[in-house]
Amino acid sequence: xxxxxxxxxxxxxxxxxxxxxxxxxxxxxxxxxxxxxxxxxxxxxxxxxxxxxxxxxxxxxxxxxxxxxxxxxxxxxxxxxxxxxxxxxxxxxxxxxxxxxxxxxxxxxxxxxxxxxxxxxxxxxxxxxxxxxxxxxxxxxxxxxxxxxxxxxxxxxxxxxxxxxxxxxxxxxxxxxxxxxxxxxxxxxxxxxxxxxxxxxxxxxxxxxxxxxxxxxxxxxxxxxxxxxxxxxxxxxxxxxxxxxxxxxxxxxxxxxxxxxxxxxxxxxxxxxxxxxxxxxxxxxxxxxxxxxxxxxxxxxxxxxxxxxxxxxxxxxxxxxxxxxxxxxxxxxxxxxxxxxxxxxxxxx
Numbered sequence: 001x002x003x004x005x006x007x008x009x010x011x012x013x014x015x016x017x018x019x020x021x022x023x024x025x026x027x028x029x030x031x032x033x034x035x036x037x038x039x040x041x042x043x044x045x046x047x048x049x050x051x052x053x054x055x056x057x058x059x060x061x062x063x064x065x066x067x068x069x070x071x072x073x074x075x076x077x078x079x080x081x082x083x084x085x086x087x088x089x090x091x092x093x094x095x096x097x098x099x100x101x102x103x104x105x106x107x108x109x110x111x112x113x114x115x116x117x118x119x120x121x122x123x124x125x126x127x128x129x130x131x132x133x134x135x136x137x138x139x140x141x142x143x144x145x146x147x148x149x150x151x152x153x154x155x156x157x158x159x160x161x162x163x164x165x166x167x168x169x170x171x172x173x174x175x176x177x178x179x180x181x182x183x184x185x186x187x188x189x190x191x192x193x194x195x196x197x198x199x200x201x202x203x204x205x206x207x208x209x210x211x212x213x214x215x216x217x218x219x220x221x222x223x224x225x226x227x228x229x230x231x232x233x234x235x236x237x238x239x240x241x242x243x244x245x246x247x248x249x250x251x252x253x254x255x256x257x258x259x260x261x262x263x264x265x266x267x268x269x270x271x272x273x274x275x276x277x278x279x280x281x282x283x284x285x286x287x288x289x290x291x292x293x294x295x296x297x298x299x300x301x302x303x304x305x306x307x308x309x310x311x312x313x314x315x316x317x318x319x320x321x322x323x324x325x326x327x328x329x330x331x332x333x334x335x336x337x338x339x340x341x342x343x344x345x346x347x348x349x
Contacts, residue, residue: 010035011031011032011035011036011115012115013035013036013115013116013119014115014116015115015116016114016115016116017111017112017113017114017115018032018109018110018111018112018113018114018115018118018143019111019112019143020111020143020145022109022141022143023109023141023142023143023144024143029141032141033141036115036118036119036122037105037107037122037139037141039122040119040122040123040125040126041105041122041125041126041129041135041136041139042126043135043136043137045102045135045137045138046135046136046137046138050138051138052138053102053104053137053138055101055102055137057101057159057161058099058161059161059164060099060161060162060163060164061161061162061164062159062160062161062162063093063096063098063159063160063161063162064093064157064158064159064160065089065092065093065157065158066155066156066157066158067085067088067089067092067155067156067157068153068154068155068156069081069084069085069088069153069154069155069156069349070150070153070347070349071084071192071347071348071349072150072192072196072347073192073195073196074117074121074151074152075117075120076191076192076195076207077191077194077195077204077205077206077207078187078188078191078206078207078208078209079124079207079209079283080120080121080124081121081152081154082120082121082122082123082124082125082128082154083124083125083127083128083209084207084209084283084349085105085125085154085156086103086125086128086129086132086134086136086156086211087128087132087209087210087211087283087284088156088209088234088283088349089103089156089157089158090103090132090134090158090211090212090213091211091212091213091232091283091284091286092158092232093158093159093160093213094160094211094212094213094216094230094286095168095216095229095230095231095232095286096160096162096168096169096230097162097163097166097167097168097216097220097224097227097230098160098161098162099160099161099162099163099213099217100132100133100134100158100159100160100211100213101134101135101158101159101160101161102134102135102136102137102158102159103129103134103135103136103137103156103157103158104136104137104138104139104156104157104158105125105136105139105154105155105156106139106140106141106142106154106155106156107139107140107141107142107152107153107154108142108143108144108149108152108153108154108155109141109142109143109144109149109151109152110143110144110145110146110147110148110149110150110151110152111143111144111145111146112146113151113152117151117152118152121152128211131211132211132213132214133213134158163220165224166220166224166227168227168228168229168230169229170229170231170244170245170248170249171248171249172228172229172249172289173228173229173245173246173248173249173251173289173317174228174249174251174291174317175251175317175318175319176291176292176316176317176318177228177289177290177291177292177316177317178289178290178291178292178295178313178315178316179242179253179255179287179288179289179313179314179315179316179317180287180288180290180295180298180299180302180311180312180313180314181233181238181260181261181285181286181287181288181311181312181314182212182215182285182286182287182288182302182307182308182310182311183208183261183284183285183307183308183309183310183311184208184261184262184263184266184285184310185233185237185238185260185261185262185266185277185278185280185282185285186237186262186263186266186270186275186277186280186281186282187205187206187207187208187263187266187282187284187285188207188208188209188280188281188282188283188284188348188349189237189275189280189281189282189345189348190205190266190269190270190273190275190280191205191206191207192207192281192345192348193269193273193275193345194269197273199269199272199273201265201268201269202265203265205263205265205266205269207283207284208282208283208284208285209283209284210283210284210307211284212232212284212285212286212307214305214307215286215302215305215307215308216230216286218301218302218304218305218308219288219298219301219302221301222297222298222300222301223290223294223297223298223301226290226291226293226294226298227288227289227290227294227298228289228290228291229245229249229288229289230286230287230288231244231245231286231287232282232283232285232286232287233281233282233285233286233287234281234282234283234348234349235281235348235349236279236281236339236340237277237278237279237280237281237282238260238277238278238279238282238287239276239278239279239325239337239338239339239340240279240339240340241287242255242287242325242337243323243325243337243338243339245287245289246320246323246324246325247323249317250323251317251318251319251320251323252317252318252319252320252322252323252324252325252326253315253316253317253318253320253324253325253326253337254315254316254318254325254326254327254328255314255315255325255326255327255328255337256314256315256327256328257327257328257329257330258328258330259312259313259314259315260277260278260312260314261310261311261312262277266280275345278327278337279340280345281345281348281349283349284307288302289317292316295313299311299312299313315327324336325337325338
């Protein structure tokens with residue numbers, strides 16, 4: 001993501017729009033990168049102006065992730081595609097217990113997209129990266145013809161370092177492990193859907209999009225040797241994530257409906273929209289499996305962090321050759337919590 005100094009009139013960010021010249025590799029593209037991306041992502045590595053970033057890493061094992069973001073709408077209550085791209089990438093690294101270090105970002109821009117909106121997205125990405133303690137150190141920009149995209153798509157990659165001695169993986173859950181969630185479920189998916197459908201409620205529902213690496217660091221410090229795995233329940237929500245873990249670890253899962261933290265307004269919105277909060281995406285929550293003797297200590301550590309104040313123990317891992325996820329309902333009955341058979345909420349991230 002080169003950012004040469006240009007002797008030219010500044011971009012008209014207030015009224016201007018992306019055109020094909022902004023992806024041509026010439027002066028217009030360099031100016032776009034300089035005045036929107038480099039200005040908002042500013043750091044020492046990006047300032048070198050190379051097509052790659054070269055850096056040293058601290059001791060430990062490397063973690064790497066990649067993701068793409070096509071959320072619709074681009075701006076939603078509690079965030080936008082830019083902050084979401086940073087949060088999602090940071091969280092994928094944090095779920096391995098990694099300290100996120102650096103990100104890359106690639107932009108597919110549609111001809112005609114407002115420069116003012118692009119600047120807002122870049123600003124939110126820069127702010128989210130700084131808040132998470134990471135740097136966006138390299139990237140790429142492409143422009144496609146009008147009608148060939150939907151404003152902007154973002155692809156990211158991230159690297160981090162996992163401390164020696166810490167292993168968190170989806171195949172490490174054991175019968176008897178307690179299952180915790182860091183907070184209320186379904187906030188992101190309902191915020192997106194209500195914004196997409198122009199639904200209004202008495203209390204505005206905000207996305208929970210946030211970087212969780214700080215919370216994870218506190219959890220590892222409190223109970224690292226007892227932690228089995230962490231996972232962020234994004235697409236498919238809690239239900240899909242628990243089913244994935246059950247199959248990875250060859251266990252069953254039992255959860256208690258009365259223990260699930262769901263905001264009243266989210267539950268009401270789900271009922272109105274015909275959604276199940278268990279299947280609705282989150283972008284700032286995590287699930288933890290921990291040895292039973294450390295569950296209360298982990299819960300206390302999570303609740304001491306601002307992003308874990310609504311944490312709860314929601315169930316436990318059990319022996320089950322069928323790898324079922326089962327829920328004890330509020331009425332005292334039980335039901336299977338299965339995967340979704342289709343896409344409940346498309347373009348949620």
